[in-house]
Amino acid sequence: MRPIANTRSVTGIPTGRLAVWWIIVSEIVIFGGLLGSYVMYRLAHDSWANQAAHTNTMAGAFNTLVLLTSSLSAVLAHKAASEGDGKKAAKLLGATICGGAVFLTVKAFEWTHEISIGYTITSNTFWSFYYTAAGLHGLHVIAGMIIMGIVAKDAAKGRELHRVELIGLYWHFVDLVWIFLFPLLYIAK
Amino acid sequence: MIEHFLPAASSYAQDIDNLFTLIFTLVGFWLVLTEAVFIYLIVKFRKKDGQKAEYYTGEEKHLKRWITVPHFLVLICDIFILVGAVNVWYNVKQQLPEADEIVRVIGQQWAWTFVHAGPDGTIDTDDDIAIVDELHVKVGTTYHFKLEARDVLHSFSVPVFRLKQDAVPGRVITGWFKPTKVGEHDVQCAEICGIGHGLMAARIFIETPEEHAAWLAGQRPIALASANTPQRVED
Amino acid sequence: MSESEHHHPNYVKIWAILVVLLVVSVLGPELGIRSVTLFTAFGIAIIKAYMVAKNFMHVSVEPRFVTYLLMTAVLFVVLFFAGTAPDVMNAEGTNWEKSSWLAAEASAPAEAENHH
């Protein structure tokens, strides 16, 4: 049962969405701190370009495409939900979850290959950042997929449709982080 | 004020003491004034029977200025403190005077190693004298110190000089001091560096040139000076 | 509910533009010009981020304070960077130098060859 407090909206933004904005704000500073530290080190160490040369740009680009597409299905799910079509929203969220799964699978192959040829988290601080930043981002992908599954299950029954937009917002943010991780870790060589 | 507890034995110790006194005077004035007004108001406006409190919003001009005027005065005091602080800081930490001699200070768990220039007066030569936990300096000589740490953070603190500088592994930090008073004093480690942090005490011996020469004569240079240079060879 | 209030743009079109931008950012470095690479990598990342935030996250139809909120968070990150970079990003500065970094950079070319 929702408390009365949850039904009020003094700012004009529904409470759930306001909370997601605050979550995103706190996530911006988490990733900002990590990527800021990375950028400082990266600019101080020209030799890291030799390490970055061993990342697989095409895999990264493919993953960007996957996340952009999953963002598209998430926003289409939001559109469907706002039109009251819970079934369609659930299907589109399902597509988004698949996008996340593809993303993680590609990552798994990438990491396996890199670790097998000796680029582990300890081999160089570039690789430490590579695994830490992508790993933290991957955790967000996993968390988003789990929550999205719950939301999709409800949405299929026409319940809590407003949550489709909330998980979408979060997913777009995860996409946004990757948009910056991709050039930082893969392109800048 | 600080000199009451501890002698001032470097050329800039007095400047830091003066800055301390300046801040003490300014903030002391404000503290006493504020606390006095505060206590006066508490005593003056204690509850009296049949008398209601007065109603002010705090936006009334004649009342608000009791806040805004002190607030600008505080700002002015801050400017004085800022000028004094930056001035002292610039002379102690930022601008290094020409060095007569260089001493290398190395912190490690849990001892200080001081590499003194030998009789030739220059460091990183074969006659360097490296001693643990004893720093010997000549009064009236301007020293640069090259500060390093072998393992964790340490902090090279010489209270009689009013000097403190953290030693950071992977860095060489240069600072300076010029002893002005003969004596023997504590050198502390002022950054927690593990279990033995409380044991990391050293002594500084501030000597006249003659005493220093006598001490120098009694020392044997370390065999391999290069082993103590910063470019240690990583195996 | 307020969801129905805001207008839904053509999301597929926006997605198509994002994909084109992605292709540009991948092809940019092929030219081998540093400034072009920097722009296609980070300039386009900022454009993509702006497009996602505006069109997918609908920041533009939220009350203005949401934009300010997000910008403030970014600003604080920049502030952190500005205060920290003078010490962390440089190998030497006023009266200090990072001996270990300088030593490592000096021996870096040899290390790089080992990897090839």
Next chain:
Amino acid sequence: MAESVETQAAHHEDAHGHHGEMSFVSKYVFSTDHKVIAMQYLFTGMAMALIGGFMAYAFRMQLAFPGEAVPGYGIVSAANYNALVTNHGTIMIFWVAMPVLIAAFGNFLIPLMCGCDDMVFPKINRLSYQIFLLSAVVLISSFFVEGGGFGGAWTAYPPLSAKAEYSLTKLGSSIWLVAVALEFIAFLLGGINFVTTAMNSRAPGMKLYDIPIVVWMIVVASILFMVSVGPLIAGAFMLLFDQTLGTQFYDPDGAGDPLLWQHLFWFFGHPEVYVVLLPALGIVAEVITTFSRKKLFAYRTVLYTTFGTGVLSFTVWAHHQFVAGIDPRMANIFTLTTLLISVPIAELCFVYIATLFGGSIRLTTPMLWALAFIAEFLIGGVTGIFLGASGSDIYLHDTYFVLAHFHYTFYPIAIIGTFAGITYWYPKMFGRMLNETLGKIHFWGSVISFNVIFIPLFVLGIAGQHRRIFDYRNFPELALPQYQDLRILATFALLVMLAFQVVFLYNFFMSLFKGEKAGNNPWKANTLEWTVPSPPPHGNFAEMPTVYRGPYEYSTPGRDEDYWPQNVPN
């Protein structure tokens, strides 16, 4: 809104009846009620304060009587000493000040003062407490693992904290770090709840300038926390990997830089001071207005200076690192910002003092605590200037002057402010009054002994005594008998202070059963929490209130009564 407020309220009444039959466990352990969660935070915080206080007892005894067995603890070794001071600091800030000031008072007050039945996300609120409790358990478990608790100071500077061969507490340091990270996550969840509730769920009619200052302060503090802690969370991951996997994020031998952690830490660590300061200032604002029967002087000025302080607090962090090896040119900038932040804080103190002008002051126990907060915090504030000025910080950095300074800020915040809050809202929390005589005995005992602890430590700091040393007999200039006497005096005062807390505990628990019944509004205060029964029922308000005016309409001209509750139409 799918459903109108009325139907929601009807649902709510049903639920309320249902809640009456709940078992003890579901009512007090797994409750989602904000008041129960507030109590959970309060009692956990008090329990942790006892642990932190015991640690202070153990290491102060060692300092006064070095090498001798401490009754109830035993011999304090160097390793023990480091672990004790480290965990004393960590506990008092993260497990006492934060949970009590922000979480306990925030949870209790925000829904009541904003006129809601609960937080907007009650289940997330419960989850927040559960993670917090878990973090406390994890922290305590770190004392008992092989190698003992972490001893690298609460700032956890690497490389000491990063490598087991330096710290000699391999497990202790990692568990400590995990506990702190869990605590951050708990407060991120809590903070989102506080901010969202206060922004979105205020009672009809409650405009921005009608919100009680304490709610504003807790909300601003939560925002400061959420925005500043991010880089440190990222940094904690990096440090954890340095500890456990052998990465070299902070290791200069592997392209890392130990100073990065210091920046990450203090970028959070300095705003953190204001995170705990602001709620205490808010509590004091409520108490002094109520007991001087005065409108808060210049409400808007208080708000704007709070915002100003909040923003400025992000620009001053490196004043903790003046002599840490940062570039000396940066120190000038940070001196400037640090001196600037003294202006809004001074202004806040002036405003509070000005509120007393023309008042009708009643020196009840909560009022005494609130006034003591201002008096003592001023000392803490002005001594900060010595340390914010780069020139004098060269000498004073990491001495007992620093220690005394921040205890003169944190003691007023975490102890005096908390007691002001507890004694003020105790009738509302538990429905009974505390004993005033015992309250005053406890007040004077605690405040006087506090000053006797820390004034000698200022002197020792000026004399050059540096921190975190377990035995000063190794330093001839610090081993002088006159300094040892000061250490013994401080330790003696600490024992007195700890003894007086027994009075409080007795008063607290006896009054739960034997205290005078409080009634709805024993202090004749204006804010909404005083319009409901004490203690408030589940759901708080029988009828959701509407707000007609600001919270500080005391002694308004033309009214017989000297207070004017926010929800009374005229």
